[in-house]
Amino acid sequence: MKSKTPKTKQPAEKKAPEQPGLDLATLRERIDGIDRHIQELIAERAQFANQVGKAKGKLAAAVDYYRPEREAQVLRRVVDRNDGPLNDEVLVRLFREIMSACLAQQEPLKIGYLGPEGTHSQQAVYKHFGHSIHGLPLSSIEEVFQEVEAGHADFGVVPVENSTQGTIQSTLDMFLTSKLKICGEVELRVHQHLLSRNGRIEDIERVYSHPQSFAQCKAWLRQYLPKAEKIPVSSNAEAARRARNAEDAAAIAGISAANVYGLKSVAGPIEDRPDNTTRFLVIGRELFPPSGNDRTSLLVFIKDQPGALYHVLAPFAKHGLSMNRIESRPGHTGLWQYAFFIDVSGHVHEEAMRHAVDELDEYAQEVKVLGSYPVAIA
Amino acid sequence: MKSKTPKTKQPAEKKAPEQPGLDLATLRERIDGIDRHIQELIAERAQFANQVGKAKGKLAAAVDYYRPEREAQVLRRVVDRNDGPLNDEVLVRLFREIMSACLAQQEPLKIGYLGPEGTHSQQAVYKHFGHSIHGLPLSSIEEVFQEVEAGHADFGVVPVENSTQGTIQSTLDMFLTSKLKICGEVELRVHQHLLSRNGRIEDIERVYSHPQSFAQCKAWLRQYLPKAEKIPVSSNAEAARRARNAEDAAAIAGISAANVYGLKSVAGPIEDRPDNTTRFLVIGRELFPPSGNDRTSLLVFIKDQPGALYHVLAPFAKHGLSMNRIESRPGHTGLWQYAFFIDVSGHVHEEAMRHAVDELDEYAQEVKVLGSYPVAIA
Known part of the structure; x- marks a missing residue:
C-alpha cells in the first residue's frame, strides 16, 4: 500500500474484527458467504460490461471497447481504496483478471509479443491484459509491429528498457x-x-556475475558474503556456467538459470532495490484519451546546430511538464541529423502538453507523437 | 457451465436487467460501485483467511494451512452456482487467484516443477495454485521429487500423461x-x-504432422483441407521444420512452434475435441482428507500368476468403485514380478475404498496408497 489521500471509509479491519472465539467451521462458513457474494457481483459486473459492449455495437469484439485509460482509472481507484490486508500488487492483479474476463466475453483481445512462450514479454502481456486474451508469440520485435499494423493482432507488447542492457x-x-x-x-x-x-x-x-548485477546486489553481498571474491563476467548466463564447475563458487542470476545450469538457489531475491525492472511498451493503432496520470512519448527530428538540445527541452520546462527520459539517435536520412526520443509527463490532449508540442514543432524538423498512455500501475 | 443440480437462486440475468436507456457514464458508475464492493469483500475474505492461519498457529506459513480438499469444495460451489455470463473456467481461475492471494499473506507456497519457466508444467502450477506462489523451476522430474522430500518445496507438479506421448x-x-x-x-x-x-x-x-495430431484434427482437416496430402512425420516439431521449407506445405503443431520455425498461424485451435489435455500430478508430503469427489492412485505389487489382473480388479468392482486407469509396469526386484498403477474413484478415508484396499491387500504382495486427492476442476 502506498500513501494515499485521506478518506472517510472505515479501515477493513473494522469489518472483520478479530474474533478469537470463531472456530474453523465458522470461519469457513463466513468465507463461503463472502465467496457467494463476490461471485454474484462478478456476474453482475460482466453483465454491465456486456452492455458497454452492446452500446458500442452489437456483439462488439473486445478491441472495439477496450479502453486503457478507463482500466487505469479503475486500477488507481483500487490502489487508492486499499486498506489491506492484501498488498496493492496482488489486488491490481485480481482486478486486471476480473476486467480481462469481463472484456473477453465476445472475442478476446489478440496480443502479439516477442516469443517464445515463457519469456518476460509473455509475463508482461499477462500482467497488463490479464489471462483472458489470445497471445501470439512472434519471432521478432519487427514482426510484432507488422502483425499489429496488419490487424492480425489488436495490440503488441515490446521490451524497451532493460535494467541490465539499458534501452533496447x-x-x-x-x-x-x-x-x-x-x-x-x-x-x-x-x-x-x-x-x-x-x-x-x-x-x-x-561469486561470478555481470557488473550491473553486482551493483544491484551490493548491500546484500556486503552483509552476507563480505569476504567472498567478486569476479565480473560478461553475462549472468556466463556466471552461472562458471559456478557450475566449482563447489566453492556462486553466481548472481535470474532463478531460471538455476534450472538451465543445474544450480540451487542459495538466496533470493537479493537485489537491494525492489524496483529492479524491465519496461515494455504496449503498441496499437489508436491514440486513447487521457486517464488523468499519463505519459507522452515523442520522437523529435532536429538539425544538429548549437543549442539544439536546449531548444528541445525548453518548451516542456516552460509549461511545467517533467521529462522522464531523453535518448538521442543518429539520423538515417539527409532530412534531419538527429532524432530524440523523449518521455514527458502528461497527455497530448491536455492543454499544457499541446502548447509545448506546438512550440517544439516550430523549432524542430518534425515532431511525431508516439503516444500518450497511462503511467504503469503496480 | 456444466449441467448442475437445481437451485432456488434467481439467475444472474435478473439482477442486471437489460436497460437500453443506460448510457456509458451510468454503466461505468454502476461498475465502479460493484468494484468497490468486490474489493471490500476480498479484503474481508483475506482477514478471515488470516484468522484461519492464526487458528493453526501464530503467523503460520501457507503450507501449514493449505487445504486442497477445502479449495476443491470452494471451486465446485463456484461452478455449481454459476449462471453466467462468464464461463466456469474463467470463474474458477478468478477464485483460484483470490484464494491464492489470501493464502500467501504470510509466506507463499513454494512449488517445484519441471522447468524451464514457460513450459506447460509452469502453466499447470499457476492453474492449480494461482499466481501468489513462489515457483521453483527444476531440471528433472527426479529433482522435483527430491526438493519436495527435502522440504525445500512444499509441493511439486509433475506431468503424468500427455495426449501425444501417453503416460510419462x-x-x-x-x-x-x-x-x-x-x-x-x-x-x-x-x-x-x-x-x-x-x-x-x-x-x-x-500437411505434415505426427499421426496422433492428425487423429486429433481429423474432422477439421476433412472439412477445410479435404484435398491436401497428409504426411505423417515423427514429431510436430519435425512437421514445422518441413513446413518452413515450402510455400505449399503446412504443419499441425502447437502455436509456440510458429515462433520457433518462423511460421504463421493459418487456423487454430483446430483439434476436434476440446478436451485434448495433458495431466499433471501435485505431489506433497501429506495425505489430505476427502473433498467429496476424489480419486485414489494405488501402486499394487503382485506376483505374476494366472488370474492376477482379475484379482486386482475384483475388489473395486465389488465395492462399486469405478476404475479410471490401469497401467502395468515390469518389476525391478525379485520380490514381485509386476506393479500396477491404478486410479480409482473415491478416497481411502471412505468406507468402500478402505474395504476394497484391505481386500486387495490380502491378495497382493504390497499395496501402496500413492494418494487420494480432489478430481481436477475446470
Whole structure:
C-alpha cells in the first residue's frame, strides 16, 4: 500500500474484527458467504460490461471497447481504496483478471509479443491484459509491429528498457518508420538470485556475475558474503556456467538459470532495490484519451546546430511538464541529423502538453507523437 | 457451465436487467460501485483467511494451512452456482487467484516443477495454485521429487500423461521408491494449430504432422483441407521444420512452434475435441482428507500368476468403485514380478475404498496408497 489521500471509509479491519472465539467451521462458513457474494457481483459486473459492449455495437469484439485509460482509472481507484490486508500488487492483479474476463466475453483481445512462450514479454502481456486474451508469440520485435499494423493482432507488447542492457534500440528504431501508437507501458520486476551447486552459503568463496548485477546486489553481498571474491563476467548466463564447475563458487542470476545450469538457489531475491525492472511498451493503432496520470512519448527530428538540445527541452520546462527520459539517435536520412526520443509527463490532449508540442514543432524538423498512455500501475 | 443440480437462486440475468436507456457514464458508475464492493469483500475474505492461519498457529506459513480438499469444495460451489455470463473456467481461475492471494499473506507456497519457466508444467502450477506462489523451476522430474522430500518445496507438479506421448513412465517410476503422496491433479488443454509460411489456407497442398495430431484434427482437416496430402512425420516439431521449407506445405503443431520455425498461424485451435489435455500430478508430503469427489492412485505389487489382473480388479468392482486407469509396469526386484498403477474413484478415508484396499491387500504382495486427492476442476 502506498500513501494515499485521506478518506472517510472505515479501515477493513473494522469489518472483520478479530474474533478469537470463531472456530474453523465458522470461519469457513463466513468465507463461503463472502465467496457467494463476490461471485454474484462478478456476474453482475460482466453483465454491465456486456452492455458497454452492446452500446458500442452489437456483439462488439473486445478491441472495439477496450479502453486503457478507463482500466487505469479503475486500477488507481483500487490502489487508492486499499486498506489491506492484501498488498496493492496482488489486488491490481485480481482486478486486471476480473476486467480481462469481463472484456473477453465476445472475442478476446489478440496480443502479439516477442516469443517464445515463457519469456518476460509473455509475463508482461499477462500482467497488463490479464489471462483472458489470445497471445501470439512472434519471432521478432519487427514482426510484432507488422502483425499489429496488419490487424492480425489488436495490440503488441515490446521490451524497451532493460535494467541490465539499458534501452533496447531496435524497439525505438521501429518508431522511426511505424505509424503505430504507444497505448501503454508495463513494468516487470526482475529478481536476482544467488545460485550455487550445493546451495550452501558457507561454502562460497567466489561469486561470478555481470557488473550491473553486482551493483544491484551490493548491500546484500556486503552483509552476507563480505569476504567472498567478486569476479565480473560478461553475462549472468556466463556466471552461472562458471559456478557450475566449482563447489566453492556462486553466481548472481535470474532463478531460471538455476534450472538451465543445474544450480540451487542459495538466496533470493537479493537485489537491494525492489524496483529492479524491465519496461515494455504496449503498441496499437489508436491514440486513447487521457486517464488523468499519463505519459507522452515523442520522437523529435532536429538539425544538429548549437543549442539544439536546449531548444528541445525548453518548451516542456516552460509549461511545467517533467521529462522522464531523453535518448538521442543518429539520423538515417539527409532530412534531419538527429532524432530524440523523449518521455514527458502528461497527455497530448491536455492543454499544457499541446502548447509545448506546438512550440517544439516550430523549432524542430518534425515532431511525431508516439503516444500518450497511462503511467504503469503496480 | 456444466449441467448442475437445481437451485432456488434467481439467475444472474435478473439482477442486471437489460436497460437500453443506460448510457456509458451510468454503466461505468454502476461498475465502479460493484468494484468497490468486490474489493471490500476480498479484503474481508483475506482477514478471515488470516484468522484461519492464526487458528493453526501464530503467523503460520501457507503450507501449514493449505487445504486442497477445502479449495476443491470452494471451486465446485463456484461452478455449481454459476449462471453466467462468464464461463466456469474463467470463474474458477478468478477464485483460484483470490484464494491464492489470501493464502500467501504470510509466506507463499513454494512449488517445484519441471522447468524451464514457460513450459506447460509452469502453466499447470499457476492453474492449480494461482499466481501468489513462489515457483521453483527444476531440471528433472527426479529433482522435483527430491526438493519436495527435502522440504525445500512444499509441493511439486509433475506431468503424468500427455495426449501425444501417453503416460510419462519416468514420473510413475518415481513412485516405486518415493514416500511422497499425490495431493492433486491438474489438467491442461493442449491446442493444435495449422501453421504455414505465408499463413494462407488456399496455398496448402500438403500437411505434415505426427499421426496422433492428425487423429486429433481429423474432422477439421476433412472439412477445410479435404484435398491436401497428409504426411505423417515423427514429431510436430519435425512437421514445422518441413513446413518452413515450402510455400505449399503446412504443419499441425502447437502455436509456440510458429515462433520457433518462423511460421504463421493459418487456423487454430483446430483439434476436434476440446478436451485434448495433458495431466499433471501435485505431489506433497501429506495425505489430505476427502473433498467429496476424489480419486485414489494405488501402486499394487503382485506376483505374476494366472488370474492376477482379475484379482486386482475384483475388489473395486465389488465395492462399486469405478476404475479410471490401469497401467502395468515390469518389476525391478525379485520380490514381485509386476506393479500396477491404478486410479480409482473415491478416497481411502471412505468406507468402500478402505474395504476394497484391505481386500486387495490380502491378495497382493504390497499395496501402496500413492494418494487420494480432489478430481481436477475446470
